[in-house]
Amino acid sequence: MKQILVLLVSVLLLSTWVPVSLCAKKPVAVARKEDIPYIKCQVCEKLASQLYQQVQTKQAQISPKKISEYQIIEIAENVCNLKKEEADWILKIDIVEQGNKLELIEQDAEGICNSECKTIERACQEVMGYSDTDVAEYIYTSKPDIESLANYLCKDLAKACNSKPPPPPKDRTPGEPFVPKPTKEAEMEKMLRSMEGMPGAPSMKMYSREELMNMKNLGEDADDENDDDDDDEEFPSNLGKLLRDKESRKGDWKQRISKGIKNASESLKKHATKVSNRVQRWWRGINAARSKASKAEL
Known part of the structure; x- marks a missing residue:
């Protein structure tokens, strides 16, 4: 039953991901390496706390x-x-200018x-370096x-806190303001990340919105998409009715639960097949796009 519920959630979330992935493109963020010396010690302290x-x-x-x-x-x-x-x-850390120093x-x-965010990640990687096994052994x-x-x-x-960090230059360009991530987007990213390695999603990785858009355009037919959406809308409703019937009736509950699980399992198998086909088409699409890009570079 637990596996069925996990697969159900996966199907529903995947069916809502494509519209989110079609949002406007945004530039790829790059770490500001020049800021690392000013925040390296603070990053190290937060890293130790996280560990x-x-x-x-x-x-x-x-x-x-x-x-x-x-x-x-x-x-x-x-x-x-x-x-x-x-x-x-x-993702929860903001770099803020306070006087003659940067604060996390x-x-x-x-x-x-x-x-x-990328700058903090880069500073964290520089702090950890090749010491991850040493730190783990010490802990x-x-x-x-x-x-x-x-x-x-x-x-x-790391020796990141052996000396006082230098003050940032007065003409330093401030970083971007902290913008909270939409809850739905955060949930989708976590769900896709948790699905890596699941059956039906071979070699699944976290893709950017642009890559997902390319995969959809290259590997998915509009009519198939409409058919899938109609089925997705009907499926949760049917399952919800089944569960409500289970709650409202008191008779032979074991028989009803067994029958409900069997029906839900059959429906889920159909949806799992659709998800698997969709992921495989996406995967072929992104490989084709990357191959095309490689040839263009040559």
Whole structure:
């Protein structure tokens, strides 16, 4: 039943993603490397805090088992990569000019990732460098508190906080204002990321809106899209009616649940096939677009 519900959510979210992906194009954000020296120590301190918190969270999730060193290494490898869930903390940071220094201010919600977001990611990667396994080993064997972990990472390994950061130049161009990311867009991105490696979505990766648009234009027929949309609208309604009937009746509930699951399973298989075909057409489309771009460059 759990697998059925997961697949149902996947189908519904995928059916609503295409309209979102057709929004206006936006320029690709690039890190401002010149800003890194002014924020490197602060980034390192926040990185240490994130490592500590995420390890504690993972430990609580798998309790009473103890977290393994491999699991800690996985966190350390992903915590500075915006394509991974462990790096979502970066999306909540805003770089703000305060007097003669830059401050990292944490916001309540994730923001749209522009150059400031990419700059923090780049600074985080420079801090971590090739020390992810060393940091993971230290956390696993020493079980340090946040302060000890920050000292080890920021002073002993990365040396990011061994000296006071220089003041930014007075003519520095301010970064973009922090813009909260629309809730629906954030949910879609997380859902697509969680679907990587799922059956029916081979080699699925996070694509930009422009790539999704190209995949749709190259690999999808308008009539098929309309047919799929009609079926998608009808399917949740039928399932909802089934679940309401289950709640309202009291008779042989085991038989009704079994029948409901069977019917839902059959419907889901049909929708899973459509999703699989759609993803495969998208994949062929993006490969064709990239191949065309490569030939154009040659």
